[in-house]
Amino acid sequence: MRLAIYGAVSTTLACWVVFSAFTQRVNYYAACVHLAKSNVCMMILLNMGLYIAIIIGKAMQAIFFGPLRAIEVEHLYERSWYAISETCLAMTIFRDEFNLHFVVLFTTLLFLKIFHWLCQDRVEFMEQAPAHRLTFHLRMLHLMSVLFIVDYYLASTGILSIWEHGPSMMIMFGFEYTIMFLTLLSIIGKYILNVIDWQSEEPWEGKSMYVFYIDLVVDFLKLVTYVTFFVIICIYYQLPLHIVRDVYVTFRSFIQKCRDLYRYRRATRNMDQLYPNATVEDLSGTNDSTCIICREDMHANPPDITSSPPQQPPQQDGPHHNYDQPKKLPCGHIFHFHCLRSWLERQQTCPTW
Structure with a gap:
């Protein structure tokens, strides 16, 4: 409603100054000179140009964005x-x-x-x-x-x-x-x-x-x-x-x-060596075995598997890497490997801090 009122007033004033200039001057050139030299006329015409720009912007908004x-x-x-x-x-x-x-x-x-x-x-x-x-x-x-x-x-x-x-x-x-x-x-x-x-x-x-x-x-x-x-x-x-x-x-x-x-x-760097795998005892000793980053339960490998050293160092981004493996931070908190890595992309501190 406010835009409609603003547009009606702007259009009326613009039409009035243009009509007055062409009726009071003998030819087209003289009318244009009068409009260009008059500060009041220029302000009214610039205001009309602003209203036209707003209307074009509204139309482009409806085309490209909608509401x-x-x-x-x-x-x-x-x-x-x-x-x-x-x-x-x-x-x-x-x-x-x-x-x-x-x-x-x-x-x-x-x-x-x-x-x-x-x-x-x-x-x-x-x-x-x-x-x-x-x-x-x-x-x-x-x-x-x-x-x-x-x-x-x-x-x-x-x-x-x-x-x-x-x-x-x-x-x-x-x-x-x-x-x-x-x-x-x-x-x-x-x-x-x-x-x-x-x-x-x-x-x-x-x-x-x-x-x-x-x-x-x-x-x-x-x-x-x-x-x-x-x-x-x-x-x-x-x-x-x-x-x-x-x-x-x-x-x-x-x-x-x-x-x-x-x-x-x-x-x-070397997350597998830097952060040890959480064991069943680690998860059972905590109050909650839910990863607070993804809100899903964490399941550790049995002790006999996690305690035995691997034949080769696991690759951080290898195709067979277990991204759901719980990892234990030095502070004692435990998170999924992939959750911890995604968190470290944004913050370099423990998520519980």
């Missing part, structure tokens, strides 16, 4: 306010170049960011509800294809403009479109992994590590992009305060992922 979930709407409001405030800070750097072209580029940027956020939320939703209809995948494939082409074109156009004409406001937009392109590559990679996991008959144990590597590589590329943009702006303009937080957050995220990768490799 939005409550969490997606909440994320849109939170991210939109942050993106607008961040761009307003960036405008202080390029205030001498603020014009109609800047407004159109900013509106296009925010428009595309919204669809990237929704696409990211939908791919994350696939992990919670992996069974989706064919229409869902057709929508996602078409949306990601369109965003890929648009992001690549706008990012390359912005970078080419800077290369040919020197530093300008296109630095900010070329940088933003490059960040969105890298984000889209991460979304596409995670979508492919979700589809592979959905089609596999058994749970894909190594999926989380592939997701981790995708995030690690994308964080590195984003960090390089942020630092490059930061240096260029500092050289040709002034300190870009609006991206200091993004540079810090991306750098901290990348360093944390590198630390997690090192700890995971150290924790999962």
